[in-house]
Amino acid sequence: MAKVTIVGVGPGSPDYVTPIARRTVQKAHLVIGAQRVLTLFLEDVKGEVLALTAKNVNELFQRAIASAKEGKMVVLLSTGDPGFSGLLGTFLSFPQASEVEIEVIPGISALQVCAARLGMCWDDAVLFSFHKGADNANKAELAEALKKGKNVMLLPDPKAFSPSEIARFLIANGIKGDTSAFVCENLTLNNERITASTLEEIAMTHFSSLCVLAISPQYKRNTKVVNLHVDL
Ligand SMILES: C[S@@+](CC[C@H](N)C(=O)[O-])C[C@H]1O[C@@H](n2cnc3c(N)ncnc32)[C@H](O)[C@@H]1O
The missing domain is CATH 3.40.1010.10 (Tetrapyrrole methylase, N-terminal domain)
Known part of the structure; x- marks a missing residue:
């Protein structure tokens, strides 16, 4: 064939x-x-x-x-x-x-590189892709996963559901603003940037369209996150 x-x-x-x-x-x-x-x-x-x-x-x-x-x-x-x-x-x-x-x-996914940069195990993370758009059911599933304390990794929709819009949506739907969140932009490229922050800060920031967002209710502020600044 x-x-x-x-x-x-x-x-x-x-x-x-x-x-x-x-x-x-x-x-x-x-x-x-x-x-x-x-x-x-x-x-x-x-x-x-x-x-x-x-x-x-x-x-x-x-x-x-x-x-x-x-x-x-x-x-x-x-x-x-x-x-x-x-x-x-x-x-x-x-x-x-x-x-x-x-x-x-198979190829190495941006999600794998994101997890590696954050030093994060992703075997029990919940994965979402909003790359082709976000409907209300998907958005509700995302909020639900975080309410259950799950780590989440996702591809935002650069147009309609960017990291800042996602953060605003989650805060409006009961997720705490001080929840840890990480935006991994332009992974493996010369202009790679990893931002370690919170939902309330991400809600006010603009990011490149080429990015992965990780949200981690399990991350403790005093936990050392390795590889945040990778020398390329
Ligand atoms: C069509 S999807 C492809 C995802 C791809 N199949 C993967 O496994 O990584 C494109 C989205 O993947 C993410 N992406 C692809 N390359 C990236 C990179 N170098 N850095 C960060 N995010 C990336 C961005 O969210 C982008 O909008």
Whole structure:
């Protein structure tokens, strides 16, 4: 059966691109990905390259499937890990995706880097993605998880549910303003910034759209958080 390979490429720095991701791209006849991701593979790509934008997703997915059916090796590049708010979900929701086999090469997610920077175990954290928008049910689940004392890691919606809006929403819905919260911006990139703060301070601050928000009712102020300032 024809196959499309979806490759996770990490949060942005070439240091976080895995060797198998590079080898897979080197072998591909067709590589499709957002421009910011394609630049990580300038020296690896040997086949045709198509830049994915918000407007041409359907067209390029059709091209990917048609090329795979012609026997070509087709790669879709996805930031972070394809399975968390990545291209895997977008591709699976494409009607013709069932016509090809899908292989996933995992990548290092921005969430993993966030947890590492904070020195935080995330095995019992509750994960949310508002990247494609936030509805009332999702928002209520977020407040509920925090009321139960769970640590939360999430991708904000840069437009409608940014870190400051999330903090204001949570405070308005009964979460204490002095709850510890961390904003991890531009992870692994030269302008990476980790802000350790509280919900009430984050409610008044603007952050870059490329960020992960971690909220930790379990974090004690006298607990040392390691790796807050990472020398890149
Ligand atoms: C389409 S989602 C992709 C998530 C990706 N699949 C992952 O596993 O990290 C894009 C969102 O991920 C987060 N993100 C991606 N790269 C990031 C980075 N370098 N630093 C901080 N957040 C990042 C931001 O919230 C961004 O809006």
